[in-house]
Each structure stands twice: as structure tokens, then as C-alpha cells.
Amino acid sequence: MMAEIFKVAIVGSGPAGSSAAARAAKLGMSHILIERQDHISDTIFKYQKGKFVMATPDFLPLRSDLNFQAGKREEILDVWDNGLEDCKVNVKFDTEVTSIKKEKNFTITYADGKTCEAENVILSIGLQGNINKLPCEGAELPLVQYQLDDPEEYEAETIVIIGAGDAAIENAVALSKQNTVIIVNRRAEFARAKQGNLSLISEAIEKGNVEAYYEASPVKVEKDSITLKTADGEARVPCNRIIARLGASAPRRFVESCGVDFPDKEELKKDPKKRPDPRVLPEVSAQYESNVPGLFIIGALGGYPLIKQAMNQGYEVVEYIGGNKIPPADEPLLVEKFSVLNNQNVDDVLETIRKNIPIFEKLNTLLLREAILESNVHAFKKDDTIFKRNDYSNTFYTIYVGEVGILVDPNDPSQVVTLNQGNFFGEMGLISGRRRAATVKAISDCIVFETPRRTMLKLIQSVESVKDNLDKVSMLRQIQTHLTPGVDASDLQELIETAEIENFSAGDVIFNQGDEGDHMHLIRSGSCTVSVKVGGKDIVLSYVPSGNYIGEMALLSDQPRSATVKAAHNTQTIRLTGKAFKDVLKKNSSIKNSVEKKFKERINQNEKMEGQPEAGNIIQFLIEQGVGEGTDVLLIDETLCIHCDNCEKACAETHGGLSRLNREAGPSYASIHVPTSCRHCEHPHCMADCPPDAIHRAPDGEVFIDDSCIGCGNCERNCPYGVIQLAAPPPERFNLFSWLLFNKGPPPGDLRKSTDYKNKKKKDENQIKQAVKCDMCKDIEGGASCVRACPTGAAARVSPEEFMSITSLTS
Amino acid sequence: MHESLLIYKKFKYLKLTLTTVILCIVLYLYHSPIGSPNGGTWLGYTLGTLAALIMFWLAWFGARKRSYNKSKGNLEEWASAHVYLGLALVVISTLHSGFQFGLNIHTILYFLMMIVIISGIIGVYFYLKFPSLITKNRNGLTTEMMLTQITEIDEDIRELSMSLDDFTVDLMTKAIEETVIGKSFIIKLKGVDPDCHTSLARKHLRExxxxxxxxxxxxxxxxxxxxxxxxxQLRNDLKMRSLLQIWLYIHVPFTFAALAALIIHIFSVFYYW
Incomplete structure (x- = not known):
């Protein structure tokens, strides 16, 4: 008998998939919802017990047959379970899809070899990926598990752990307390893991708490043993349990196997060594359809990580498949946004944007809608200031109608560069993560779109034309601003054409001492250290932040490089060829003079620093602590610090009882202590992956988290400096005397040190937690309270650029 | 970028203090009252009022230090002024007394105040001396790291001693379980524990x-x-950190005593006028 051909097959039962299935069921469309697990929404299912799930963005209406509002994980899953049952959704649990092939219809193959057919497929598999299974016989036997919830559960067992990553090591060490543990590493050493885990496992092996097999791989699993292939031949290891921690394979490979293209495909083909960027998402149409007709991609995999967005998409995509081209749920929001444009029709405005603004030209409707939805539309009157030089904002502006002027010289307001319709500005702050380089004013009445940093970064990553367009224009502007002020673009043509953008990670060498110097670099974002080798030891001479050039010395003197330049953290430079640059100098004597002046200054500086290796060591130490990428760093002078912790108390007292700074933690060198406290990075790591976009930069540079935080913990994990914590909202506090006399509220100071709070915390483990971090007391008059509360002047907030300057270090 | 409270803003408060003190001395020398100089002359009252105001202001430092939310400016500025104006009191109040001392409430106030000032000087000396020594002694470790290291060593000791005789096991267990840091106030300040179970265990094992x-x-x-x-290292650390605080145990109570004496002094002066 011919199996039924479904109108739509939905792969993955997260919020997007479930909502799509519910809609299909409601419409009476033949459908199947396929889920790998025995329950829906595995990602949410795996949240910690009682976790509070938020329903952001608040402004977006929910459009789904399943209900969803902020609440506890259990309640939400219950509502969806019941909703799916009420709608009579056809769910197939415990079924993993291994391939999706399109001929006339789609053939979907399951792991057990069975198949089904469907006219349309909705991929809503999220980004979690598949857990890698043991690559050998017996991988499904009951003694094999791929996860470990609670190591305390097991006692007096012999457990074999396969893998050498962080998860494997953490499991091995935790289990070794009550069990005999054997860890199997495919390689000769543990190199993939974090430093802390490396020392843990080395210590455990050294002490004999964990036995290790190196260069070994599993061959066969039987019901009470595992056979390993080792350098000395095969070995059979009897055991009670096998835990395989082999990581997960990103869904990308599977998605590609379905025929879906990713925008960076060509780039990866050119450079096969490059690993695909997990943030790059497949391209889809306004109806979420991929390049494979009939294959739709929604939810996190389509670039929409928020539950509500995903659910709306599930609804819309099924409506579309059913032949009803409904406007997206965000239509009214766009109508409102465009109200300043005399209420023009939304589609018309989007079309005009695409036609008139080149950087948005190649965006598909979905991305453009999203970008504009997240942008602000401003109508400026003639002579209005749009932003000021030294403002700390990093949004990106495009001109819809009218003209704006950039005041390039802060000392001479008459020097104005005019930009007209279709141009963009504000890209320098976006790229460098630093303060605005110039003031921008409206020259005529104009309408501009202000697009947030995050939206732009997403576009740059996923749409090549946006990146190319931005790079080309910004390169010229950066060279004009930082290297050749006053030189006309036409005179820079050769320089621009031969210039290239290069990327460096922390510690990468940009050039080495002794290299031939046929090019130079202009630092676009990030920063570098300059060092020389003296007697086999590197001596750091200086710290060079973005907006400066390096490598001009060898170029001008026709000598080999006199120093090594390394990236202090992630750094992007514009590489300029020597010949083209020299030609520019030949034609412009004033530029030549200023470059030569800088050249002489640097020689003097380097000589001075070579005589003071300690100052260089301090720079090196601060760079190693990541201070180089900060904009405002708390440094404590240990010759002055009396360990009174008044800084922590002040922080706690001004932030609801929880100090966001740990004075004692953190390394020190030469009496400079870098406490665990936010540095307000140029490109904040915490901002990189915040689903509700709750992390912002205030006009004065403070990076802060607003109330829309959903407590997902991404920022806490992404911060390399450990300065973000997830905390329950603090209890109400009363004044000192109410506490003293009537025991009202918690005691003064840091609540974490009070037992009352600890007990309460245990009891309320299920309550909502939000991320908290230093906000540099942006709402408190007078500035950072930690610094203001220091009685001895030991605590200071400094800008790395100033602190690591030669004058500061050698004075 | 970092500036000690003593040199705060190019010795702003030292300059202010010196000016005040010199002015007071000049006035005192210039002034020729009937009889010997004393608190009852116009200059005596002026100096007394000034000293009393300074004293109240100095004592307010304790409240200022704890008002994290309300106050603007930085505490360092207050601390700098606190130190220098406190020192100025030595001169101002002595001049106010006209060098007349006796067995009375007025002289008691003078001595209470001097105790506060001297303890304060000791405090400043400790503040200058110990921070660098603490850093040097810690050698890059935090208290927590040192405690973790001890826990690790303890585990090793427990494991190593498992196969040994009961007496040694007992000795080692004591070294693990009964080694205390900062056992008593005196030991805390000395920074050495003569009865440290770890030392005892080591001596015993060696000899x-x-x-x-x-x-x-x-x-x-x-x-x-x-x-x-x-x-x-830990005991030394604790010792120095204790010393950074211990002077306050004299400075603060005597401040309150001096304030009480000051109020009595003022009251009695006017009551018996």
C-alpha cells in the first residue's frame, strides 16, 4: 500500500515546530510532527527544573494556536502538551530524521530506515545539534549513555568515559570520587579542554583516581564490557557503565545535506581550512522558504531565537503553505514605524529602501523587514545634531531622504563632508567599538534609519553584499580620518584598491622583527602590542589602540622591521601596500611631515621604553588579562589598598545588596591588581548572543543589562572575565536603624555574606534569575561608587589607552 | 592615576592645614591677653570653637564612609582632609588651652583627643606600611587559593598516612583537623602559633x-x-590585615569618649562662667 503523502512534514517540535503543527491541525491540513526525543521542545525540556521562561519581545503579539506566556518551564511545557493534544496534532516521537531528499515530493528518512513523504517540509530543529554516538558496534546498548545528570547517583561502579573534551573530563573527575573511572582519549594528550579542566584531569590521573587510555578508540561494546583499540593492540575492559561525551555535530551539515545553501558557502570553498562560522544562517525568503522550494526554515535555525517569534513563524508558514498569504504579525508595528513618512504603504517603503539605499539593496524581504523593524526612523530638521563626537553609541545610520554633514575637524566646524540620500554613516563606531569620531548634523530636513549594532552585525555576518559595501566605504573613510586627513578620495584610489582587510586573533603576529617592511597596517578595531627581542626575551614597547597605524617605520626607512607587532585581542587591520602609500606621501607634503613626525616620536618612545623593561612588563601583564579590549577598567594599586572592601560594600549598597565586583579575586603584577570586575569591552563578549537584546552601551560607554533579560545565562558564559552573575532579585532593604532595632530586611553590606540570604536563596531556587553586572553606576550621580568609596585612592577606573601610555607608565 | 590620600590633589589639604595652623600660631603670638593665655579670651574662644567644629566634622567621617548612596564626591578626599585636619587639632587645641593643664575634665578631653590623634597617626603609618608587605607576602595568591592549597595538601597527607601506625595517623589527623589560623586575638597579632598542630606533627615525625x-x-x-x-603566609597575612584594623579599636571608641568629654567641657565652661 502506498503510504500517505503529507501536505507538510514538520521536523523538530520546539516552539516553532509545535506551533506550525498546531496550525496545520487546526486547518485540517495533513501533517506529521517528527521529534527525535520522547517529549516536545527538548531544549526547553532540558532547562533546569523550575526555570522561569520569559516571553520577549513584549511589543510583539503572539499568533499561534498554542498559548504562551512567561512562566515556569513546567507550566509552559504542560500548556503546549495539552495544546497539541487538543488540536489533535499527529506527533511521531523517538524518531530521528537522517535525510530529507526532494524529488517531486520530499522523502524523509528516519534513523530506523523507514521513510515518509511530504509535499512540504518545515525545518525547525533549532541549533542544539545531534549528540555524537559511539562510532562502533553496541552503541545503543543500555550500558552506554551520552549524558550525565548527577554524578552522585553512581557508586562503586566501573565507568568508562569516552572523550577528551571538557564534558568528559568534568564527568570523569566528578565520578571518580565514588567509582572506578577509566577515561579513553583518542589522542596522546588532553589538549582540547579548558585549562582548569586540564589540571584537574592531570592531577586525577597522576594520583591514580582516574585511569587513562591514550591513543585508544572503542571497537565494540558488549553488555558488560568495551573493547578498545590501543597502540598495543586490542584490550577488553569490563565495566558497568559507559559514558560517551563526543560532542554534538552542528545542524549545519544536516541542513546542507538537504540541499540548503549557506551564504558563506563560496568563501568556505575558497579556503577549505576555515571552519564554518556557527552564526551564519541559511538564507530564506520572506515566507521562510529556503533555496529548496517547499523546504521552509523557521525558529533559531532561521535566525529567530526567541520563543514568541518562532511560534509566530510556525503559524505564518503553515498559513502560507495552505495558500493564505497573511501579512506577518509585525505588520502593524511597521505601519506605526513609518507613520513619520506620511503613512506610506509598508511594502512601498521597503521597496524604496531597497532601491535607494545600496547597502540594503540585496537584502531579502524577510531580513529587510527585520532590520527595519529593529531600527528607529528619525525625522531630523535642518541643523539638528544627529550624534556628537565622543558620544559612545554604536548604532548605524542610513539616509532615506535628505542630506547630512560630517564635521570632520573638531577644531574647524566649517570643514563638512556632505552625505546624501542612500549613504550611510556611523559605521566607524560600529566597527571599532569606540567613541564617535566626528559630529554629524542634518544639513537639510532629512529622514534617517538608525539600526542597532546587533542587527547590523547579524547582517554583516549573513549577507555578503552588506559586508562588502560597508568594508569598501568604511575603508576609505578610515584611511581619510586616521592616516591622510584632507586628502581627496581620488588621490587615494590606488591605495584603496591595493588595500586589504586582515583579521588577527589574540596573540597573532601581525609582523615580526626583522621581516621585510613592504606594507603597513591601519588598525580598524582591536589593538596591538609592539615588542622587541632583547637577549632572547620579548620587551613590550607600547600598546597601540585602534585608529592608529603601525609598520610605517620600516616602510619609511627601507630597513627591516625594528619590532614585532602582535594583536592584543581580536583585531582587524587595513593592510596598505608600501608603494601606494609612498606615492600618496610624495604628493602630499603635509601628510608626509605628520607621518615623519610620528615616526620620530615613536623612535624616541621606543628608546625610552627599552630602558624600562618593567613598564613593558606591566603592559604585557595587562594585555594578558584582557585589559586591552576594555574601555574602562578597575585597577587597584596594591601599595595603597588596605583590604577594607569598602569598594565591594559600596557596590553592594548601590546595587540592591549584590556586589558586582570581587576585589580580592584576579591577578596582580608589580602592585597592579586587576580585580574581577567589568571592563566594558569595546566589543562586549556578553552582547554577542543575547536573545532579547537586553545588553546595551550607554552614551557614556557603560555596558549594562536592562530588565528585559530572560536569564538565559549566555552572557555569563560568554564573558571571558567572569564578571556577570545570575542573581535572583534582591530582597527589599530598609535603613540601618530599622534593621538594627526591628530586624527589618537584610543586614547592610554584601548579601551573599549573610546567611539569611543564603537560606532564602535555597528556598527560592525556582524564582526568576536575571544577569547582573557592573553598570559603572551610570544612574548614580558622581560615578562609580567603588572608586568613590575607596578611602586611600587605591581603586581607580582607567582607560587602557591612557594607563598604558608611555607618559603614564614611566612617570 | 592612583594617588595616595596623603598627596591627594597636590597636597591640597596639607596646604590648607598648614595655612590654618600658621595663622593660629601667628594670632597666638600676636595676641597679648590680660594674664596668661587661656581659653577664655577672644582668641581662646575662637580657637576652641574652631577645634570643636573640626572634631565634630572629623567624627562625621564614620558616617560619611558608610553613606554609599547619598553622598557625592569621593571618600579619598574626605580621608585626606580627615588626616591633615586631625593633625591640625594638635596645634589648635594646644593653643586653645594656653598650655594650661591640670586634673580636670578639660585636660581629660585633651588627652582623650591626643589618644585618638596618635592612634590615627599609627593607623596612617600602618596604611602606608602594610599594603605592599601584604602583596609581597601573598606572592600572587589570594586567601582562597592558599586555603585550597592547604586542602589539597591535607588530602595528600591523609592518603599518605593511611598505611601507617595508629599513633602517626592520629598525629596527621590532628594536623589536618586541628590546625587553626587565627586561634586567638594574641596569636592573630603575633602571626605565629606556637602550638600549631602541623608544626608539631612535622617535628614529631622528623625527630x-x-x-x-x-x-x-x-x-x-x-x-x-x-x-x-x-x-x-596565611598567618602573616592575617596579622597584617588585623593590624590594619586594630588601631580602629582605639581610634573609634576614644573618639566617642572625646566627643562626650568635649560636650561636658563646653557645657561646664558655660555653666560655671
């Missing part, structure tokens, strides 16, 4: 006959020595 495996003994000895070294 007494040992029946077990010599290799284990060597290992144990090296672990105990290492632990002793960290204990020394």
Missing part, C-alpha cells in the same frame, strides 16, 4: 623513631613543610 616506610615519611615531611609554609 621521633618511625616504624613505617621511609619513603612515605619523606613524602609526608615534605607535604607538612609545604603546608607550614603556606600557614606562615
Amino acid at each position: 621521633k623513631k618511625f616504624s613505617g616506610n621511609n619513603k612515605i615519611r619523606e613524602q609526608l615531611l615534605s607535604k607538612l613543610t609545604r603546608k607550614e609554609k603556606i600557614l606562615d
